[in-house]
Amino acid sequence: MKPLSRYLALSGLCALALTAHAQQWEPLPEHPPIPADNPQSQAKIDLGKTLFFDPRLSEHGTLSCNSCHNVMAGGDDNRPNSIGMHDARGGRSAPTVWNAAYQSVQFWDGRAGTLEEQAKGPITNPIEMGMSDAAVAVGRLNQIPAYLPLFKAAFPAASKPITMDNVAKAIAAYERTLVTPDSPYDRYVKGDKTALTAQQARGMKTFGDLGCTACHAGANFSGPPMPMAQGFFMKFPTFAGSAFDKQYDLLSDTGRHASTGKDSDKHMWRVPTLRNIALTAPYMHNGKVPTLEEAVRVMAKTQLNRDIDATQLADVVAFLTSLSGKFPEQTMPRLPLTSGNSIVPPIDPHLKTAKATD
Amino acid sequence: MKPLSRYLALSGLCALALTAHAQQWEPLPEHPPIPADNPQSQAKIDLGKTLFFDPRLSEHGTLSCNSCHNVMAGGDDNRPNSIGMHDARGGRSAPTVWNAAYQSVQFWDGRAGTLEEQAKGPITNPIEMGMSDAAVAVGRLNQIPAYLPLFKAAFPAASKPITMDNVAKAIAAYERTLVTPDSPYDRYVKGDKTALTAQQARGMKTFGDLGCTACHAGANFSGPPMPMAQGFFMKFPTFAGSAFDKQYDLLSDTGRHASTGKDSDKHMWRVPTLRNIALTAPYMHNGKVPTLEEAVRVMAKTQLNRDIDATQLADVVAFLTSLSGKFPEQTMPRLPLTSGNSIVPPIDPHLKTAKATD
CATH class of the missing domain: 1.10.760.10 (Cytochrome c-like domain)
Structure with a gap:
């Protein structure tokens, strides 16, 4: 599929998502897809x-x-x-x-x-x-x-x-083992109605009503729940011209266009997951938006052309914090070491040497 | 105790160690000393x-x-x-x-x-x-x-x-939990005579006979086994004047003198542990000696004024590899995260910005 037709097809999917978002709340599947040519062991x-x-x-x-x-x-x-x-x-x-x-x-x-x-x-x-x-x-x-x-x-x-x-x-x-299931959101959509606070549940509804799920759809909040080998891309900012463009330098990086060189890819970006979004500040492709609150304001304006009010903002942010999942306990690896011989080059001509301290 | 008198006292200890090294082989104690003002929990x-x-x-x-x-x-x-x-x-x-x-x-x-x-x-x-x-x-x-x-x-x-x-x-x-017991050396000195290879056992004897244990003494190979709140320091190079001084830049850093300013501390250094030494190349305070073999040659010459032969060298290196212990399995910590707000300053005026890539 060529980029333009793919985009049109995806726009169609977005419209579908916009009308059907009420049915879309899904918990994270236990395992991500495993490609046939790289089975897990x-x-x-x-x-x-x-x-x-x-x-x-x-x-x-x-x-x-x-x-x-x-x-x-x-x-x-x-x-x-x-x-x-x-x-x-x-x-x-x-x-x-x-x-x-x-x-x-x-x-x-x-x-x-x-x-x-x-x-x-x-x-x-x-x-x-x-x-x-x-x-x-x-x-x-x-x-x-x-x-x-x-x-x-x-x-x-x-x-x-x-x-x-x-x-x-x-x-x-x-x-593919780095998955964070069992967030309050996941427990809520699986039936535990106490898993979200009243504000988070309100924010979840607002998140859907505003249209955020058009793109942040599916279990991973990164696109429609379907085979997506072609990728799910959206234009950002879709509604260019707001003060945010300049404030957060949203236009200087042309996104997918920078790697394909195609005009139709200008400012097209992969839709990123919102899982654990409260833990990954700062925000956007350039990391110039410092807080989650501001990120929600920016997205509402640039993608939905909406100036959301303080209650909507607080509720949606509260909902987004419910997407922080459970991180599995991991043991540290032991790095295989060479015996008695460093393999890192001893000379770093690019570096200046400062005063000794260790 | 003043540095000079401390050094003299320690020289006395070295002499003691030199005469008594045959009795000094000790396994790593299960736990390191715990200071009274910082009990473990x-x-x-x-x-x-x-x-x-x-x-x-x-x-x-x-x-x-x-x-x-x-x-x-x-x-x-x-x-x-x-x-x-x-x-x-x-x-x-x-x-x-x-x-x-x-x-x-x-x-x-x-x-x-x-x-x-x-x-x-x-x-x-x-x-x-x-x-x-x-x-x-x-x-x-x-x-x-x-x-x-x-x-x-x-x-x-x-x-x-x-x-x-x-x-x-x-x-x-x-x-104080980062200890590596149960190396082949530890098992050997606890009685398992199969824990070292014949070459390693030979190297252990050579290590003692050459006088390495004068300084690399005790269970940690970092000084005599005694309360050492004052520290165990030695001059390096003790025998200055070898070609190694220039080859590995051994004299430009004056060691303890650089922090105390005292002439008596010139080129005095803490005696470092040899445990896991095969895993921590490159060597010496400045990391300029690339291999364990070369590090042993340098130490024999600069500290003992000995040109050791190829057999001695290979044997001592083999012995030193027996000091690699068992690393305890550790779980990864979970870093406490701020919600929705990065605490790392967004502006790094010292840094240049390159082309986008992530």
């Missing part, structure tokens, strides 16, 4: 967790996936944007890794169709983890002999298991 | 672990204690030196946090007498976590309401429990 999940936490996958050995997608927190870094190698930062805010497995497509602009494809991005991005290419990343892992048995256990059929594809598959398998 | 340990992993204790919200003292690895960052705020790096290599509770004093130069005192250092060090002062760090924690009940549980008698002293006490309490 405990060995693969364990390897993926280890890789996710291993800073040696970055040029300086200082940043792991978890540095910016902190699973001990809301799955992001609570910063406007992340800080990568050489003190660089990107223009977009790190999205949460929690429940990312329920998203249709990955990255703010949806340029990765799968978690597997996404996982490769930051490792070799010069302003994120900064490995110059996949071969360098794989070479780094090959310098750690204790990784080989972990890859063999995770990919028993592979003759040469340490590859960038398998790194990505293992990380994706781990990410 | 589960609530305090849990809080300490949470703080240890919380990057919001750094200026940009990007670095936690664990960033440089990675407990999922060897308790350090396997880098020559760490990278702090604003891309700065210090001149010294991050010491391991594992078994630090058995060290007499903290930091390479021993300028902190306790883990509590040490814990405060990096948080407000401008080239490490970069909080401008303790009040700013405490203020940051006060912006996270969910921290208050954790501090109250850990410090039930305190009327105002969120203080820098209590932050340090909690972190120290957690660090």
